[in-house]
Amino acid sequence: MAQGRKGKLNYRCPWCLAREIDMDMLYDRDKDEYYCLRCSFTGNEPEVLRLNAQFRAKYRDRMRRITDF
Numbered sequence: 001m002a003q004g005r006k007g008k009l010n011y012r013c014p015w016c017l018a019r020e021i022d023m024d025m026l027y028d029r030d031k032d033e034y035y036c037l038r039c040s041f042t043g044n045e046p047e048v049l050r051l052n053a054q055f056r057a058k059y060r061d062r063m064r065r066i067t068d069f
């Protein structure tokens, strides 16, 4: 299937999320990977979850830094 299908869960792209863009990823059943049409990110489920968790930690840090100005 050339056409992307949504997975069971809709994960947001961690790379787009880092740029404050809310982008749902598509799921590639053949590769068992999620991918983003916007920034060409690809990753399996654990990777996506790890990056999203990493981003959330970074985001908190960034908010803290901004308040210091």
Ligand SMILES: [Zn+2]
Binding pocket: 013, 014, 015, 016, 017, 023, 036, 037, 038, 039, 040, 041
């Ligand atoms: Zn993306």
